[in-house]
Amino acid sequence: MHALGSRALDLVIRHFECNRDDPVAQTLTREQTEAMLRTPLPEHGTPVNDLLDILARDVFPNSFKADHPRFYSFVPSPTNFVSVVGDFLTSGHNVFAGHWLASSAASQIELNVLDWLKELCGLPAEGGGILVSGGSMANLSAIAAAREARLGGPNEHAVVYCSDQTHSSMAKGLRIIGFRPEQRRTVATDEGFRLSIPALEAAIATDRAAGRLPFCVVANGGTTNTGAVDPLDALADVCEREGLWLHVDGAYGAAAVLTERGRTALTGLGRADSITLDPHKWLFQPYELGCLLVRDANVLYSAFRVDDDDHADYLADVRRHVAKDVNFFERGVQLTRSFKALKLWLSMRTFGLAEFRRAIDVGFDMADLAERTLRADGRWAIVTPSQMGVLTFRWHDPSRPDAEVDRITQQTVELMRADGYALVMSTTLRGRPALRMCPINPATTAAEITETIARLARFSLEAAR
Ligand SMILES: Cc1ncc(COP(=O)(O)O)c(C=O)c1O
Known part of the structure; x- marks a missing residue:
């Protein structure tokens, strides 16, 4: 274990030390990767060091390096070594972080990390959240929770408002959870690519007049295209007046609330009903780490609970044991989930805010x-x-x-x-x-x-x- 661990550690340290001198983004053709990496089912073993050689020579160099100092595309993912160690500890200890009985202390750390993020975003103490794989899963989960909270489940008349700059994961998530295309309204943006309030109000009025059921506005807390932040305060006013759920997709941008400039740009963020914030983007965590925060912790339980008639027979002891709102499997889609909070907790405590x-x-x-x-x-x-x-x-x-x-x-x-x-x-x-x-x-x-x-x-x- 020491020898293998030490070799793997050397590879990662080399990556951190030489990243700047390595190519930023190499891509092979399918023909090249087939020739280089295709092997039959491995009935017999291969020395693991030979496999590490393959990874070091053929695999890691032939990928985009989202943590490279000259990677300026998409949303970079500049990581830090402490969080990488966190990932190693997470997988090395393999804590099941799906319910309190199995992971009381790890769940406590996740609750703590969620409270930090909630506090930074300005959500109230009754708020809650869950760590997920990334922004796509957080956005999907947010709308599932919003629909359950506001409509009690699927409703064919329900309408969701996005802007023409909303990330594609939102349309994908809506489709997966059963919204038809005509239940998603794409609202125009102004010259700064921010969701236009008059256009939104007009769309809501038109839908109401046609007997449809406006229920949720998706705002951008930093669009991927241009970094534009929708007028969150004004959108919160509209949502309050109209009785709509306000989701802010801050997958990329919400972390900037830590800074003066980000806080100013994101004024009104704390009025959202739900927020997507990806630590694997601007909070310097390795993939995969996304986060969904909600204004009222109960809404996650309502959407993702496991009911008595869902035949979770072997989970009965688990569910009897502790208060419902700390079983993470009843806050989101996954039952088995890793100790996702570890790396973020470790790095936030190590470096400080x-x-x-x-x-x-x-x-x-x-x-x-x-x-x-x-x-x-x-x-x-x-x-x-x-x-x-x-x-x-x-x-x-x-x-x-x-x-x-x-x-x-x-x-x-x-x-x-x-x-x-x-x-x-x-x-x-x-x-x-x-x-x-x-x-x-x-x-x-x-x-x-x-x-x-x-x-x-x-x-x-x-x-x-
Ligand atoms: C604003 C925004 N929302 C959602 C996503 C999707 O997040 P993920 O790729 O982590 O699923 C992204 C990804 O770049 C994004 O920038």
């Missing part, structure tokens, strides 16, 4: 620096300014038609990816591609931001030739 705050602030600063650098260069058009650590932009050449600029954008992405220095990809805004940077890794340096932008300019010029 001040260090997390500092690390998040670096992300805001790097996105601001990127915007300043692009503006100073003069050859770029900012599509959306730096907000919540995200900015979007494209090559500025008024002499060319939009279609030509769009082609330059797309070709720049490909040239940049082939170059390998940094990963910058595009998103689509109002039907047109734009380059997008999300530089939230606290290890990123100012020089890396300026060099990335210098290379983007070089590749855009090349594409324009």
